[in-house]
Amino acid sequence: MEFFIDPSRCIGCQACVHACAECESHRGVSMIHLDYVDRSSSPQTTPTVCMHCEDPTCARVCPADAIKQTAEGVVQSALQPRCIGCSNCVLACPFGVPRYLGEMDQMMKCDMCYDRTSADLKPMCATVCPSGALFFGTKEEIEQKRQEKPINRFTFGRQVVTTKVHLMVGDTASDEMEFDVASFCEGVGS
């Protein structure tokens, strides 16, 4: 089972964020976030869960060697005894995932619901997501169900990042996307 994100389906409802905060290992604290891209021009929102890089930048830049990967490739929150709260990881992550939580003096991030997935449950966020923007299933399943294609290789300048989590990309996306309602009203007679 793998994790797939399709932000184009996101309705901004925050069910994922609230559900994340219900997980037993970090109750009351959400490890993911959801943002408007630019509310003034569009209702487009985008959920941010950890992409779980094969070679995680956050772990690379951690001076305390506090960020570990499981055998399955899940990148975990900083180990609390080691984390020095420097926020290198927060600054370095190309996807903007980790957050430094002052209260806990620790970097915490999405661990793909390790306690749930290791018990054969789906991650909380992908279970509740009402739009299918977050999906947990097999690659065959999503390829069969959807027209968008999963990608997991991203280029940031000279850095190429391969991730465990896939992003769904459609072939219809264009530069011409228009969200200004005024432009949809044009051409109406007096």
Place this chain on the structure above:
Amino acid sequence: MAIPPLSEQELIQQYGPHLNYEPPGGWLAEHEPDRLVKTHCCFCGVQCGIQLKVHNDKVVGFEPWEDFPVNQGKLCPKGVKRYLQNNHPDRLLHPLIRTDSGFREADWEAALSLVVENIQRIQEQYGKDAFAVLSGASVTNEKAYLMGKFARVALQTANIDYNGRLCMVSAGAANKMAFGIDRAANPWSDIPLTQLVLVTGSNVGECFPILTDYLWRARDNGAKFIAIDPRMTPVARTADLFLPVRPGRDSALMNGILHVLIEHDWIDHDFINAHTKGFESVQAAVAEYTPQRTAEISGVPAASIVRAAEMWAEAEKSMLLHARGIEHHTKGVENVLSCINLVLATGRIGKPGCGYGTITGQGNGQGGREHGQRCNQLPGGRDIENPQHRAEIARTWKIDESDLPHSGLTAVELMDAVDTGQIKGLLSLSFNPLVSLPDTKRTRSALEKLEFYAAIDPFMSETARYADVVLAGSLQEEDEGTVTNGEGRVVRIRQAVPPPGNARVDWEIIVDIAHRLDKELLFPYAEPEDLFRELCRASAGGPVDYAGLTYAKIEQCNGVFWPCPSREHPGTPRLFEDGGFAHPDGKAQFHPVTYRPPDEDVDAAYPIIMTSGRVVSQYLSGTQTRRIGPLVDQYPGPQIELHPRLAEQYDIQSGDMVCVESRRSSVTLPALVVRTIRPDTIFIPYHWPGEQAANRVTNRALDPISKIPEFKICAVRLRKVEAGV
């Protein structure tokens, strides 16, 4: 005189809304659940399956219920955080009796004696109809049935109505007129099978978030999606075609689309001839709605109107779905009929992936409107003025038909009758009219005139503050019962925990009052299933037939669609499959619609259109959801959405305080300047009370048939409020 006995600040201090953020004992408490209770979310007509985690008779969290077919574990933020309404610090634990200095805790004997004493006094002094009942559409079918019977049999008043009057009645009336039955024609599982989904007047992503997945499953299968809305909603953003209709012009737009279809002969003559009546009158009525004329009325470009018709014609199968956006109008019924005309003219109904339906908004918006808590209705969707229906129900209820009251006042009319002194006493259940009715000032004036008011509620709602007696009732998870979701599927609500303290389940309170009114023999219920059995029996042979349902059957089948006339009957997910409609002649009826303007249109003095609606994190008048911390944090208070072009005229920027004035009152709120709304329209969500209430300015005018208020359009003017002024 029922003016609240304390200041608003003092009332809030004592009874909230306070914000609950954590389960009982806090996040760190031991919450290993004793049991998981499979039940449903209470916060919209989708009725998502959810498992509530219970520990020591308290709801401490949730677990997704992935096997329930409607939502397959999916939930919106209201569903995820719904458990925080339980064990809430504001929860009423005792009946309260109003005193000169506030409310005092009372025992049930004292509280109910006072209620009964006042019912009897008012009815003796002013007549039976002077005591009224207002109920809700978030309650179970059992309670909806009981409230109707209680009003007619125990109180013998004609005046009972419910808050579905603010919600689904335009669709209900139009469906009855066109099809002879009031239910969505298709199960939602038909959506993924279609080739075109047309959604008009429904902010699906925020009001029925789970249905977003159905939309996408259809599109994954190649379907196209047309969205009609004055705002670019989260789902409209992704539409293949977006028609930015000017509020209040929906019927003109639908007529315009049908005009193009008829002009090109893209209609289904065989279906029209075999299964419908009255097409010629509709054909004549839409003749003048050329794309150009329709564009001028509706504000949608002619090319988009033609394109919508083309897309409808290109698809072999289509689904048309709508919600309050077209229904909350003085011509709500006409708007719905104009949609049905389109569906019937093209024969797009009664087949897999082909159909039509309103998306019911309230938790039991469907069931709540079926079993007799409406002023003109008896159980089983029967008509209170139909002699045969009256006789059938009088027999079931073991009363003389002549003792059965006739039609009473609808919710808004009823509140106005309180204001004019015709109604003196009120009992309410699960209804917060001070927030939910239009023209707040008028509602407040009415409440202040009540001689006696008893409110049943788990929380002190803004309206309950005006009560003489507040009866601590139950939350949805504290009682057994059934609810009928927006597709007509009857589902089981399970009691996860008992009501806390001295609070009681709602139906017991009502039955207790009936017994005290000497009607013991007519209300012989020991448990909710007794009520359900009687409801099913009473519905037998009626337009809404539950006769074949039992709790066990509903549980085994993950819900059963009515009509279900016998124990062997599997239920009816899709209506009209054989082309047979529910009118006596089996035919669907076309109704010609001529566009007419809204009750209050814009003019020089009030030049801007105001419309209202919901946000994803709140439910209705907020009695429950404004007490759930994480949901309040998500969208803390109402904002005025307006387009930058309009904002520029008034030098308004996001965050500026803006005063919105109508002919009734004004409301001052922060602006949210967005390009996602028509430049001639502003939007304010309605979930908040008092100074933040959108309904301070909305129009109380009613649809002549459904008596729904015109929430979706009124005329306003804007004024920027300078900081420090």
